[in-house]
Amino acid sequence: xxxxxxxxxxxxIKNRIEFSLEATSFKEHYNNLVEINSKKLLKSxxxxxxxxSGKSNLLMAFTAIDFLVxxxxxxxxxxxxxPYEPYLLDxxxxxxxxxxxxxxxxxxxxxxLYLEYTSKEITREELIFRPKKQPSIIYSRINKAPISFGxxxxxxxxxxEKKLLSNQLFLSKAVLDNVEILIPVFEFFQDKLSSFPFFxxxxxxxxxxxxAERLADPNDIDFNRKFNRIICAFDTxxxxxxxxxxxxxxxxxxxxxxDSLAQKIKEDYKYKIKTIHDIYENDQVIxxxxxxxxxxxxxxxxxxxxAGIILDxxxxxxxxxxxxxxxxxxxxxxxSLIRLFHNPELNDKNAQLIFATHDMSQLDxxxxxxxxIWFVEKNExxxxxxxxxADISGVRSNVPYDKWYDSGKFGATPIINELEMTF
Numbered sequence: 001x002x003x004x005x006x007x008x009x010x011x012x013i014k015n016r017i018e019f020s021l022e023a024t025s026f027k028e029h030y031n032n033l034v035e036i037n038s039k040k041l042l043k044s045x046x047x048x049x050x051x052x053s054g055k056s057n058l059l060m061a062f063t064a065i066d067f068l069v070x071x072x073x074x075x076x077x078x079x080x081x082x083p084y085e086p087y088l089l090d091x092x093x094x095x096x097x098x099x100x101x102x103x104x105x106x107x108x109x110x111x112x113l114y115l116e117y118t119s120k121e122i123t124r125e126e127l128i129f130r131p132k133k134q135p136s137i138i139y140s141r142i143n144k145a146p147i148s149f150g151x152x153x154x155x156x157x158x159x160x161e162k163k164l165l166s167n168q169l170f171l172s173k174a175v176l177d178n179v180e181i182l183i184p185v186f187e188f189f190q191d192k193l194s195s196f197p198f199f200x201x202x203x204x205x206x207x208x209x210x211x212a213e214r215l216a217d218p219n220d221i222d223f224n225r226k227f228n229r230i231i232c233a234f235d236t237x238x239x240x241x242x243x244x245x246x247x248x249x250x251x252x253x254x255x256x257x258x259d260s261l262a263q264k265i266k267e268d269y270k271y272k273i274k275t276i277h278d279i280y281e282n283d284q285v286i287x288x289x290x291x292x293x294x295x296x297x298x299x300x301x302x303x304x305x306x307a308g309i310i311l312d313x314x315x316x317x318x319x320x321x322x323x324x325x326x327x328x329x330x331x332x333x334x335x336s337l338i339r340l341f342h343n344p345e346l347n348d349k350n351a352q353l354i355f356a357t358h359d360m361s362q363l364d365x366x367x368x369x370x371x372x373i374w375f376v377e378k379n380e381x382x383x384x385x386x387x388x389x390a391d392i393s394g395v396r397s398n399v400p401y402d403k404w405y406d407s408g409k410f411g412a413t414p415i416i417n418e419l420e421m422t423f
Contacts, residue, residue, distance in 0.1 A: 001034070001041050001350055002319050003110065006101035010064070011057035012378065014087040016099070017386040019058060021045055021352065024371040024390050028397045032342045032369055034350045037108050042372050043341045044353040046362060048405065049376035050413060054384025055323070055356035058376060062195045062321050062354075065100055065115060069189040073172040081167050084119045089382050097123050106184050113171075113185070121166045127185065138181060141170055155179035194313060195321040205268075208293065208301070211308035212271035215243035223311060230307040234333050236300050239288065240276040273304065299328040310337060310353075317349030325355035326362070334359060338367060363401040370395060377411055 004020040007013050023033050023040035033040045049055045064083030075081070087093040097116040104111055109129055116124035127138040129152075137150040147161050147170060156177045164173050175186040214220050215227065231241050246269060253262045274290040293301060306329065313320040326334045334357075340346050341353045363373065371390040378384055389395055392410060404410060 001036065001105045001317075002352055002354075003039075003041060003103040003105060004101075005061060005103070006099075007058065007061045008099040009086045009093050009096055010061055010098045010100070011085050012052075012054040012087065012382060012384040013057055013061075013386075014090060014093055014381075014383040015385075017058075017384070019045075019374065019386060020388075021354075023369070026369050026371055026390070026397070028365070029342070029369045031344055032372065036105055037110070041105075042352070042369070043347065043350070044338060044355075044368070045372050045374060046338075046368060047354075047356040047374045047376060048358070048360075048363070049356075050378075051358075053376045053378050054386075055376045057384060058386065059195065059321050059323050059354070059356055061100060062193065064098075065102055065113070066189050066193050066195055068115065068117075068169055069172055069186065071172070072168045073176055075165060075167045077165055077167075078120060079167055080119050081117055081122075084117060087383070099124075104188060106188055111185060111188075115169075117167075122169060125170055127171065127182075139170060153179075153181055155181070191316065192318040193321070194309065194318050196309065196323065207305045207308055208273060209269065209271060211304065212243040212273045214308075215241065215273065216245065216271050223315075226311055227307055230311070231303065234303065234336070236296075236303070237277055238275045238296075238300070239278055241273060241304070242276065242290075243271050243273050246270060246272050275300075297328075299330070299333075302328045303333065306337060310340060313351040313353070314340065314347055314349065317351050319352045319354065322353070322355045324357065325353075326357050326359040331359055331361040334362060335364070335367060338362065342367075360402045360406060363405055365397050365399070365401055368401075370397060373401065375410055 002021050004018060004022060006016055006018045008016040021042040023042050032043050034043060035041075047055050047058060064085075067083055068081070072081075084098055086096060086098055095118075097118050100113075100115045102113045102115075109131055111127065111129045112135075114124055114126040115122070122141070123143055125141040128135050129138060130136065131152065136152055137148070138153055139147055139149050141147045144166075147157070149157060155174070156179065160170070160174050160177055160179075164170055171182055171185060174182050211227065214223050228241055231238055246266075248266055253265065257265075273293040275293060275296055276288055276290050278285045279287045279289055293304065306325075309320060309322075312318070329337075338353065341351060362368075371388055373389040374386060375389070376384055376386050389401070389410065395404070405413065
């Protein structure tokens with residue numbers, strides 16, 4: 001589970017900000033919490049703010065860390081570190097290190113990963129954990145100094161360090177040599193951190209195909225059942241969702257398609273999703289028919305993808321990070337999907353949801369605790385700042401959060417000068 005992240009000099013975030021899923025002492029919504037080693041963590045958090053305030057940049061920080069851990073072992077000499085995106089509106093910041101600090105639990109052990117890097121060099125990489133109450137360093141790498149190792153580190157050292165490039169993470173490189181103490185950390189990023197900083201058409205199609213394959217798998221009955229229960233619970237008119245292999249003999253591609261392109265299309269779109277609807281006559285059901293998924297509304301198509309990634313998170317106990325979570329969904333549907341994470345019976349593996357939205361109807365004390373709600377706003381220099389509703393004095397759990405936010409009492413709302421919009 002995620003405990004907190006600190007970010008500095010990344011995109012619009014110049015000065016250090018800290019986003020935390022550690023619960024305060026507030027008493028509301030106990031089901032929204034999970035306790036690990038006497039520390040209470042939140043099962044979800046929502047981020048609000050105007051367009052271009054930095055909400056997406058907060059979420060993209062998770063993607064940047066994930067990318068470096070999983071991919072940097074394959075970087076070539078002098079290859080630029082792609083996620084190096086410093087704050088550009090300050091002369092000193094634009095050439096300084098990006099800095100991240102991520103705190104997370106694996107089972108009941110707390111880990112902290114420190115990362116700092118420039119365009120071509122990792123300037124700091126440290127991994128600390130707490131197998132007992134006191135923190136212990138697993139390894140520490142500062143600039144070009146030799147890497148130091150803690151007493152818990154067992155495994156190859158010098159040969160990995162010798163092969164390590166300045167733009168690669170030691171963590172990413174060492175798991176290739178099966179350093180045992182680092183494998184659970186690598187697997188945390190590989191399996192437990194699911195970041196969707198934005199939804200795009202290609203990404204939605206990719207996940208539609210993934211869930212189409214799972215729906216078509218006769219051995220994945222549990223996923224099929226749960227997926228259909230979510231989709232059919234909403235007022236979409238869908239009776240059932242099913243999937244089948246595409247018969248390319250019945251749906252041939254044009255002859256002028258190059259063989260390589262035709263093969264890629266057939267592989268990428270191997271399955272097709274069908275939605276089953278009842279047929280009526282005189283208000284009586286007389287049969288059923290199926291629609292291609294493309295015949296459904298954009299909202300329904302997005303619901304299929306959202307249901308799939310949420311089920312994955314709940315099944316794996318992973319951290320789901322999504323921008324524009326409400327895209328094309330009715331607010332009541334969004335609200336119900338959020339509540340899946342707060343339901344202790346459905347979320348028995350302690351999955352977490354972090355999302356950014358403009359949908360003020362989700363600013364609701366019936367769903368969220370005050371420490372689950374965050375705001376991002378920019379100052380006149382374009383620097384993003386982050387704060388929680390829990391930091392604002394005088395906000396009780398029974399006030400109308402949405403109306404207070406809309407009136408500007410929390411800040412982080414757009415300032416629009418309509419006079420400048422005259423032509």
